[in-house]
Amino acid sequence: DVKVTQSSRYLVKRTGEKVFLECVQDMDHENMFWYRQDPGLGLRLIYFSYDVKMKEKGDIPEGYSVSREKKERFSLILESASTNQTSMYLCASSLFAGELFFGEGSRLTVL
Amino acid sequence: AQRVTQPEKLLSVFKGAPVELKCNYSYSGSPELFWYVQYSRQRLQLLLRHISRESIKGFTADLNKGETSFHLKKPFAQEEDSAMYYCALRSASGSRLTFGEGTQLTVNP
Numbered sequence: 001d002v003k004v005t006q007s008s009r010y011l012v013k014r015t016g017e018k019v020f021l022e023c024v025q026d027m028d029h030e031n032m033f034w035y036r037q038d039p040g041l042g043l044r045l046i047y048f049s050y051d052v053k054m055k056e057k058g059d060i061p062e063g064y065s066v067s068r069e070k071k072e073r074f075s076l077i078l079e080s081a082s083t084n085q086t087s088m089y090l091c092a093s094s095l096f097a098g099e100l101f102f103g104e105g106s107r108l109t110v111l
Numbered sequence: 112a113q114r115v116t117q118p119e120k121l122l123s124v125f126k127g128a129p130v131e132l133k134c135n136y137s138y139s140g141s142p143e144l145f146w147y148v149q150y151s152r153q154r155l156q157l158l159l160r161h162i163s164r165e166s167i168k169g170f171t172a173d174l175n176k177g178e179t180s181f182h183l184k185k186p187f188a189q190e191e192d193s194a195m196y197y198c199a200l201r202s203a204s205g206s207r208l209t210f211g212e213g214t215q216l217t218v219n220p
Contacts, residue, residue, distance in 0.1 A: 031206045043210035096206055102155040
């Protein structure tokens with residue numbers, strides 16, 4: 001079974017703090033994605049990566065950055081957290097044009 | 112630009128009743144359409160994709176290019192079908208998936 005692991009299930013941070021969300025997959029997938037999930041808005045793509053050190057902006061990249069130094073790991077970075085970034089963050093991986101496999105999610109609260 | 116719309120945020124039916132979750136999309140090329148499902152306290156997972164033309168857990172979905180729709184249907188809903196359902200679209204040439212807003216389905220006993 002494909003396993004996508006998000007290191008933090010629940011985080012509480014203060015406005016202005018730097019936040020790292022880590023995601024690791026164990027199936028050698030080329031593609032990795034970060035989405036945020038909000039009620040009524042669905043899943044919105046923040047960033048995705050199709051290879052090591054390669055990234056593309058999604059639909060809502062403002063306030064976020066990403067890092068992919070190794071194929072299995074994709075990190076989402078909030079340089080200066082704000083309250084409107086309180087959300088559920090979902091990481092996913094896939095082969096090219098394949099099914100997305102999701103992690104359990106990281107619920108971030110910014111106070 | 113690609114866009115997916117699910118007009119119903121909430122849908123409630125009784126066990127044994129038919130259910131249809133609506134999905135409309137806008138995309139100029141040949142899209143690939145999916146339904147993903149998230150059961151309570153579980154990960155989001157693929158339910159079905161239009162190119163496979165399968166029935167999964169009794170659900171079917173037909174791509175209607177004329178109406179740009181990909182509605183999910185089941186003739187007899189079960190309580191275990193209660194979940195959040197997301198419609199998603201991928202362009203033929205890409206890897207990124209665009210999701211709709213989601214529909215929370217509740218099947219009442």
